Amino acid sequence: MSFVDVTLQLLxxxxxxxxxxxxxxxxxxPLGVFFCSISICRFKWIRKVMSVFIWVIRGTPLMLQIxxxxxxxxxxxxxxSLDRMVSVIIAIVINYAVYFSEIYRAGxxxxxxxxxxAGFVLGxxxxxxxxxxxLKQIIKKIIPPMTNETISLVKDTALARVITIPExxxxxxxxxxxxxxxxxxxxxxxxYLAIVGILSIILKLYEKKLSYIAS
Amino acid sequence: MSYLEIKNIAKRFEDNKVVLKDFSFSxxxxxxxxxIGNSGSGKTTFLRILNFLLPMDSGSIVLExxxxxxxxxxxxxxKQKLNSNFGLVFQNMNLFPQYTALDNILLPLKSKLKKEAKxxxxxxxxxxxxxxxxRLDQEMTSLKELASTFLLTEKLNHYPNQLSGGExxxxxxxxxxxxxxxxxxxxxxxxxxDPKLKQEVANTILHLKKVGTxxxxxxxxxxxxxxxxxxxxxxxxxxxxxxxxxxILLTPKSDKLKAFLSLRSTDDESKEEKRRAF
Numbered sequence: 027m028s029f030v031d032v033t034l035q036l037l038x039x040x041x042x043x044x045x046x047x048x049x050x051x052x053x054x055x056p057l058g059v060f061f062c063s064i065s066i067c068r069f070k071w072i073r074k075v076m077s078v079f080i081w082v083i084r085g086t087p088l089m090l091q092i093x094x095x096x097x098x099x100x101x102x103x104x105x106x107s108l109d110r111m112v113s114v115i116i117a118i119v120i121n122y123a124v125y126f127s128e129i130y131r132a133g134x135x136x137x138x139x140x141x142x143x144a145g146f147v148l149g150x151x152x153x154x155x156x157x158x159x160x161l162k163q164i165i166k167k168i169i170p171p172m173t174n175e176t177i178s179l180v181k182d183t184a185l186a187r188v189i190t191i192p193e194x195x196x197x198x199x200x201x202x203x204x205x206x207x208x209x210x211x212x213x214x215x216x217x218y219l220a221i222v223g224i225l226s227i228i229l230k231l232y233e234k235k236l237s238y239i240a241s
Numbered sequence: 242m243s244y245l246e247i248k249n250i251a252k253r254f255e256d257n258k259v260v261l262k263d264f265s266f267s268x269x270x271x272x273x274x275x276x277i278g279n280s281g282s283g284k285t286t287f288l289r290i291l292n293f294l295l296p297m298d299s300g301s302i303v304l305e306x307x308x309x310x311x312x313x314x315x316x317x318x319x320k321q322k323l324n325s326n327f328g329l330v331f332q333n334m335n336l337f338p339q340y341t342a343l344d345n346i347l348l349p350l351k352s353k354l355k356k357e358a359k360x361x362x363x364x365x366x367x368x369x370x371x372x373x374x375x376r377l378d379q380e381m382t383s384l385k386e387l388a389s390t391f392l393l394t395e396k397l398n399h400y401p402n403q404l405s406g407g408e409x410x411x412x413x414x415x416x417x418x419x420x421x422x423x424x425x426x427x428x429x430x431x432x433x434x435d436p437k438l439k440q441e442v443a444n445t446i447l448h449l450k451k452v453g454t455x456x457x458x459x460x461x462x463x464x465x466x467x468x469x470x471x472x473x474x475x476x477x478x479x480x481x482x483x484x485x486x487x488x489i490l491l492t493p494k495s496d497k498l499k500a501f502l503s504l505r506s507t508d509d510e511s512k513e514e515k516r517r518a519f
Binding site: 138140141143144146147148149150151152154158159162163166236238 | 292293294317320321324325327328329331333335336337338339348349352353356400401402403416417420
């Protein structure tokens with residue numbers, strides 16, 4: 027296979043990688059907010075249930091979670107298996123929403139109580155305190171850890187190959203098996219580095235935009 | 242009838258520790274009162290109760306002859322409505338780091354004007370945005386004048402992390418002041434500042450006193466208390482030990498206040514010696 031043929035085949039796989047990443051990222055961000063709101067709610071027993079859920083999700087490999095979501099409904103309940111792509115996205119969304127929720131929680135808890143009190147004595151409503159005082163401070167604080175998690179998410183899309191989704195690494199493995207050449211496998215790194223590089227630049231620019239320095 | 246009457250306020254914390262006991266005083270319009278005492282004497286707790294950040298166990302707060310609260314539980318909105326009578330400048334300023342000095346001042350001001358404009362619009366059947374804009378323009382003019390008086394004109398576009406401690410404290414004072422509270426409270430306004438910046442903030446408080454602002458100042462700084470107070474209260478373990486005009490700082494009657502003041506002067510002298518040695 028020529029270099030161009032390999033590139034074209036890997037590009038097809040890369041589009042699948044991008045699809046998994048984009049959908050999972052966009053869904054995990056709001057789901058993380060929901061998980062976070064449960065983690066900091068005032069009902070102790072709900073918080074306890076959430077902490078057990080977080081422990082389970084963080085304590086087991088994402089690969090295992092993908093396998094469970096794809097195979098277990100059929101094995102245990104005799105239900106038809108979910109679509110492969112849907113299974114992978116559900117597993118990644120839940121897994122990353124849990125990590126994101128912990129980042130949001132840490133960001134929320136890092137804002138001093140004095141900010142809330144200042145908002146109160148200045149006559150701001152509860153929603154104004156959250157949206158105008160807390161939110162921008164939280165976003166600024168969570169961007170660096172969210173950048174790390176986003177980069178991890180890009181790389182974790184490669185786990186989709188365990189249920190034979192033809193993402194970029196799976197595409198390379200197929201070329202290796204079919205044409206007995208190893209270099210396409212290493213070549214996949216270029217695709218990952220490209221997307222990680224672009225995301226890092228975008229998030230860095232956003233972080234800079236939020237810096238508290240007058241122009 | 243006094244402008245502000247604090248009657249028999251009592252407060253215990255959850256561990257049953259008494260923080261305020263039968264705490265009463267009165268304040269006339271335009272007067273400044275200083276609360277002094279050691280850490281844990283209940284000064285800050287009182288300011289937090291007065292600003293509805295903490296509930297009191299019993300007692301009452303009467304402003305202009307009207308009882309604002311008597312220890313009964315209040316909703317967030319009720320507390321905030323009553324709290325609009327008071328302004329509080331925190332010890333550590335609590336400026337919002339994501340906003341410039343100007344936006345720190347405008348955020349609560351705009352929120353207040355918006356609420357008022359909406360209420361007025363309902364009564365007068367006008368568009369609230371027109372009323373709001375008109376009021377905001379008026380307030381902006383007086384805000385610029387105040388910023389100039391507070392020597393902040395050049396700093397309004399700076400973020401809090403780009404301001405000196407004195408400038409940040411003046412922004413915090415201005416932020417509380419533009420909401421036109423009836424009584425402005427200060428919690429240790431100069432404690433985190435070096436001597437030069439302390440003087441800047443003290444001058445600002447003196448200016449407010451000259452223009453007739455009614456103020457309650459919690460402070461450890463005897464110089465500040467002497468400079469700005471009409472009345473002084475010395476507190477210990479939640480109880481008033483001595484109250485009087487500011488002359489009690491020079492000629493205290495109670496042994497406890499004498500001991501407190503001599504300790505403060507020893508502290509100040511050793512600080513001054515250290516500063517000189519450095």
